[in-house]
Every structure is written in C-alpha cells, then in structure tokens.
Amino acid sequence: MPEKYHRLGDFAAYYSGTKRAPVLTVFIGGNHEASNYLHELFYGGWVAPNIYYLGCSGAITYRGLRIAGLSGIYKPYDYRTGFHERLPFTEDTKRSIYHVRAFDVQKLLALGGGGRPDVFLSHDWPANIQRFGDQRELLRRKPFFKEEIERGDFGSPPGMEILRGLKPRYWFSAHLHVKFAAIVDHDVVDRAAEEEGEINLDENEGEIKLDDDEGEIKLDDEKEEMEGLSPGKRPISPSANDPESKRQRQDIRTPHETTRFLALDKCLPHRDFLQILDLDECSPITDAPLSYDPHWLAITKSFQQYLSTTKFQPPLPAKEDLQSYVPDSCIERAPNVY
Numbered sequence: 001m002p003e004k005y006h007r008l009g010d011f012a013a014y015y016s017g018t019k020r021a022p023v024l025t026v027f028i029g030g031n032h033e034a035s036n037y038l039h040e041l042f043y044g045g046w047v048a049p050n051i052y053y054l055g056c057s058g059a060i061t062y063r064g065l066r067i068a069g070l071s072g073i074y075k076p077y078d079y080r081t082g083f084h085e086r087l088p089f090t091e092d093t094k095r096s097i098y099h100v101r102a103f104d105v106q107k108l109l110a111l112g113g114g115g116r117p118d119v120f121l122s123h124d125w126p127a128n129i130q131r132f133g134d135q136r137e138l139l140r141r142k143p144f145f146k147e148e149i150e151r152g153d154f155g156s157p158p159g160m161e162i163l164r165g166l167k168p169r170y171w172f173s174a175h176l177h178v179k180f181a182a183i184v185d186h187d188v189v190d191r192a193a194e195e196e197g198e199i200n201l202d203e204n205e206g207e208i209k210l211d212d213d214e215g216e217i218k219l220d221d222e223k224e225e226m227e228g229l230s231p232g233k234r235p236i237s238p239s240a241n242d243p244e245s246k247r248q249r250q251d252i253r254t255p256h257e258t259t260r261f262l263a264l265d266k267c268l269p270h271r272d273f274l275q276i277l278d279l280d281e282c283s284p285i286t287d288a289p290l291s292y293d294p295h296w297l298a299i300t301k302s303f304q305q306y307l308s309t310t311k312f313q314p315p316l317p318a319k320e321d322l323q324s325y326v327p328d329s330c331i332e333r334a335p336n337v338y
Contacts, residue, residue: 020049021051024289028054028071029123039097041053042055042083043300052290056072056101057071060290062290066119068119068168071098072098081312084310102316106316107300116168118169121172124173127157129182132183163259179264182260182261185257186258
C-alpha cells in the first residue's frame with residue numbers, strides 16, 4: 001500500500017483479543033487487507049473474537065439465513081492460476097494473493113444446488129451492475145467511471161456470473177467508495193440474454209421495466225416512491241414494520257426472483273458508509289446461531305482434488321457437471337456447528 005497509509009489502525013486490539021466486537025461480524029477480504037494473515041484461514045475461520053472470515057470463498061448459515069461470499073478482486077491475468085503465493089512475497093505476489101481465482105468461482109457456482117443464498121458478499125462489484133440502478137447519478141458522483149463503463153469492463157465478470165447463477169436475495173459490495181443500490185430482476189436478465197436485445201415488460205402487470213436509455217430498473221407499483229431519489233435513498237426493503245405486511249408488499253413489488261444490490265462508501269465523516277437492514281428468515285431458526293453450510297462443506301471436499309498451490313491450475317469441472325461433484329453422502333456426513 002502507499003506509504004501514507006503505513007500506520008497501525010485499531011484492528012490490532014481486536015486481533016489480540018484486547019477488544020471484542022459488540023456484535024457478530026462476518027466479512028470477506030478485498031485488496032487492502034493483510035492477505036498473508038487471511039491466507040492462514042484459507043477456508044475461513046475466526047480472525048478475532050466475534051469476527052468471522054468467510055475465507056477465499058465460503059458459505060455459512062446464521063439463524064436460518066444463508067450467507068456466502070467471495071474475497072479479493074478480479075484481475076483476468078491471474079484468474080486461471082493456482083494459489084502459488086508464499087513467503088517471501090515479491091512485488092507481484094503480494095498483489096496477486098488477493099486476486100480472485102476460477103477455483104473459488106466454480107465452487108460457488110456449485111452452491112446453487114443447496115438453495116438460494118440470502119446474502120452474498122463481494123469486494124468488487126459484479127460486472128455492469130450499474131445498469132440496474134441509477135447509472136446517471138453514479139456517473140455524476142464518479143465521472144471517472146465513464147471510461148470503464150464505455151469499454152464494457154466495469155466490475156467483475158465472475159461476480160456477475162455468480163449473481164446470475166445463485167440469484168441471492170441480497171448482494172453487498174464495497175471497493176468503489178460510493179453508495180449505490182440496484183435491483184436485478186433475473187427473469188428480465190435471463191430473457192435479455194436469450195434474446196440479446198432490449199426488453200420492456202408490460203407496465204400494466206406491475207412488473208419491472210428495463211430502460212436502457214437511463215440504465216435504470218424501477219418497480220412500477222412503487223414509481224412515485226422511488227421517483228427523484230438517489231440510489232442511496234431508495235428503500236431496500238418494504239417500509240412496513242409488520243412482518244406479514246412486509247411479506248405481502250415483497251410479493252407485490254417483486255413478481256420475479258430479484259437480487260437487491262447495495263454498495264457503501266468509505267467509513268469517513270459525512271459519507272454513506274452504514275445502512276441497517278432487517279432480513280426475514282426464510283428457513284427455520286436452528287439451535288446453533290452460526291453453523292457450517294453442509295452443502296458448502298461437501299463442495300469443498302469434492303473440489304479438493306483441483307486445489308493447486310502452484311501457478312498451474314488443473315482443468316476445473318464443466319459448469320453443467322458441477323452438481324455431480326457434491327455427493328449426497330458427503331452432505332449427510334457434514335458437521336453442523338462451529
């Protein structure tokens with residue numbers, strides 16, 4: 001990192017156990033972490049009391065909510081290599097160590113067989129996610145994004161592949177230091193991919209309208225509520241406090257399977273770095289608040305044969321064969337509780 005950031009922050013107190021996080025914290029890594037320490041927990045684990053790292057990729061359940069994530073940022077020249085970085089790091093490997101690998105992406109794509117994640121975490125944004133929010137406002141705030149967007153290489157292609165494959169209810173990212181929200185309607189996206197053209201759904205049916213000229217997606221039955229609001233002000237969840245009312249409004253507003261994307265700004269004064277969301281559990285609450293995801297453990301075991309600690313990455317299973325790499329017997333034997 002640049003020399004101006006060469007100072008110890010407050011995390012050392014948590015790492016040593018002098019301080020304890022007041023609430024359970026689950027995180028993934030980006031491009032400014034101490035990757036040498038995080039790689040000691042390649043498969044995830046406790047970094048400090050009450051602070052859990054999902055690993056290079058990972059999935060857990062918390063009170064019935066399925067949480068998955070992918071660490072690092074995407075760089076095409078390192079994507080199909082193995083995990084070859086080791087001490088002493090060179091100028092190249094101290095950066096490549098936090099670059100996303102196809103190995104982890106393929107593992108996550110296999111996760112879809114175990115059910116839709118409720119929350120997915122990534123550091124960089126899925127590729128072209130700006131098309132599903134207020135792109136005009138984003139460019140007003142970050143005009144230097146325009147060149148990347150026009151080149152078509154804005155964001156992470158593997159991230160969008162995971163988003164389309166797993167269709168999580170929520171997707172949270174960071175990296176670009178700006179607050180931005182978007183709603184991805186997967187029926188619209190899948191149909192657009194098949195037809196390779198623009199799509200406008202019938203507004204009279206209360207469905208989502210995709211307007212490529214503005215790069216926005218709006219829910220027609222909440223048009224007045226959303227009009228004139230920046231992405232950071234748009235509601236991510238229904239405003240009614242009653243759980244039953246929430247579910248009813250969710251059914252009205254999202255006739256299709258959707259992913260609600262949110263990125264936040266840097267944690268600095270007068271910046272939008274915090275947002276609190278209430279997520280309804282979509283599966284029974286277990287006795288253990290934090291648990292291993294059995295399907296993910298099965299995937300990890302099945303993919304172990306492909307793990308490379310050299311620069312060469314052996315061929316990975318084809319996407320259409322991914323589910324065959326998760327034997328039922330492995331799922332049944334998977335331990336449950338941390």
